[in-house]
Amino acid sequence: QITLQESGPTLVKPTETLTLTCTFSGFSLNTGGVAVAWFRQPPGRALEWIGLIYWGDDRRLRPSLRSSLAMTSDTSKNQVVLTISNVDHMDTATYYCTHMSSTMTTGFFDYWGQGIVVTVSS
Amino acid sequence: DIVMTQSPGSLHVTPGEAVSISCWSSESVQSPDGHIYLDWYLKKPGQAPQLLIYLASRRASGVPDRFSGSGSGTDFTLTISRVEAEDVGIYYCIQVRQTPFTLGPGTRVDIK
Numbered sequence: 001q002i003t004l005q006e007s008g009p010t011l012v013k014p015t016e017t018l019t020l021t022c023t024f025s026g027f028s029l030n031t032g033g034v035a036v037a038w039f040r041q042p043p044g045r046a047l048e049w050i051g052l053i054y055w056g057d058d059r060r061l062r063p064s065l066r067s068s069l070a071m072t073s074d075t076s077k078n079q080v081v082l083t084i085s086n087v088d089h090m091d092t093a094t095y096y097c098t099h100m101s102s103t104m105t106t107g108f109f110d111y112w113g114q115g116i117v118v119t120v121s122s
Numbered sequence: 123d124i125v126m127t128q129s130p131g132s133l134h135v136t137p138g139e140a141v142s143i144s145c146w147s148s149e150s151v152q153s154p155d156g157h158i159y160l161d162w163y164l165k166k167p168g169q170a171p172q173l174l175i176y177l178a179s180r181r182a183s184g185v186p187d188r189f190s191g192s193g194s195g196t197d198f199t200l201t202i203s204r205v206e207a208e209d210v211g212i213y214y215c216i217q218v219r220q221t222p223f224t225l226g227p228g229t230r231v232d233i234k
Contacts, residue, residue: 037223039171047165047214049223060221063123096170105157106177107218112170 002026004036004097004113012091012120018084022097022113029055029075035100036073036080037109040093052100053080092120124148124217128226136234141202143229145215150195152219159219162191162200165228166211174213175200207233 008020020038027034037052051061053073061069070083084091095118099111125148135141145160152158158178163171173182175191178198188203202209212228 041165046228047163047171047212047225049216049225052221062222098170102218107159108161108173108176108182109163109171110173110182112172115170 002099002111004099004111006095006097006113006116008095008116008118010117010119012087012118013122014088014120015086018082018087018091018118018120020082020095020097020116020118022080022082024078024080024097024099026111027099028078029053029073029080031055033101033103035102037098037100038071038080038082039096039098039109041096042090042093050082050095054102087120089120091118093118123222124151124220124224126215126217126224126226128213128215128229130229131227132230132232134232134234135205137207138204141205141231143200143213143215143231145193145198145200145226147196147198147217150219151217152195158194159217160191160193160198161216161218162189163214163216164209164211165214169211171214205231205233209233 004024012018035052035054038050041047068085073080094115096115097113098109127146129144160178162175165171179191190201192199212230214225216225
């Protein structure tokens with residue numbers, strides 16, 4: 001059974017660094033065809049894709065966030081860590097991590113964490 | 123980046139009614155060998171998004187057969203044959219043809 005759980009601070013001050021951890025079970029990032037992705041949904045706005053890590057540590061990040069975004073994995077702990085530096089109010093959102101099944105012929109996000117609400121405020 | 127557009131922005135429907143949501147991509151999300159990298163998700167209030175349709179027309183495991191997807195190239199449609207009260211939420215299409223993956227703005231479905 002695949003599960004994912006986001007953890008981290010729910011309140012961050014502007015200019016600080018936000019670090020969120022996705023802890024997962026039921027799959028391994030050492031397995032081909034697997035990725036862990038992050039999405040977020042700001043209040044009252046649409047869902048948006050932030051980035052992902054494929055098996056083999058190949059990372060793809062949203063270009064508009066690339067300068068402030070980092071994503072790392074620890075396969076021994078089954079964790080993916082998302083870091084956003086120099087946050088501002090635009091980073092206030094519910095953040096979701098998700099398992100992606102990714103092959104040459106398809107890609108979809110079939111298991112999701114429950115989400116973590118992060119507020120950027122002084 | 124591939125820009126995704128959806129229409130309509132919102133729907134207010136009666137249970138049992140048929141619903142169609144359109145999604146367009148600014149460039150084709152279909153590979154030369156015919157695979158279509160277009161998914162549909164439903165975001166219910168207070169819940170994480172859930173996968174409904176992948177490869178434009180394949181229903182995900184556990185998704186009721188009243189949901190169906192169609193389309194190719196740049197034009198796609200999600201159809202709910204008979205809307206039920208539990209179908210309320212925001213529907214998103216997303217292209218996974220190339221990164222950055224991009225989503226449509228969403229279509230909100232409410233029940234009368």
